[in-house]
Amino acid sequence: MGGTALSEALLRARLDLTPQALNASWLRHSHAGDAAAEAWQVHPPESEPLRLRAMATPCQAMHAASGGDSRSISGHSLSGS
16 A cells, blocks of 8 residues: 555544644654554544454345345444444
8 A cells, every 4th residue: 555545544534633643643753554553543543443243244144145235234234233
């Protein structure tokens, strides 16, 4: 993944992260992984992380489905609720 794509993804994922703050992180670290890690540490996610267990039922339902709408599962959310 290129630096521009990573920056764009981080800015979209962290709405409170400013381009200026991300640029400063890039300059501080000169390493994409370190800059991204700092962005997540300074701006932690606001929700619980997605767990594999929460994905089991929707993935099993998609696996079992067939036809044109086979990848559209109504009644299942990605949060597992």
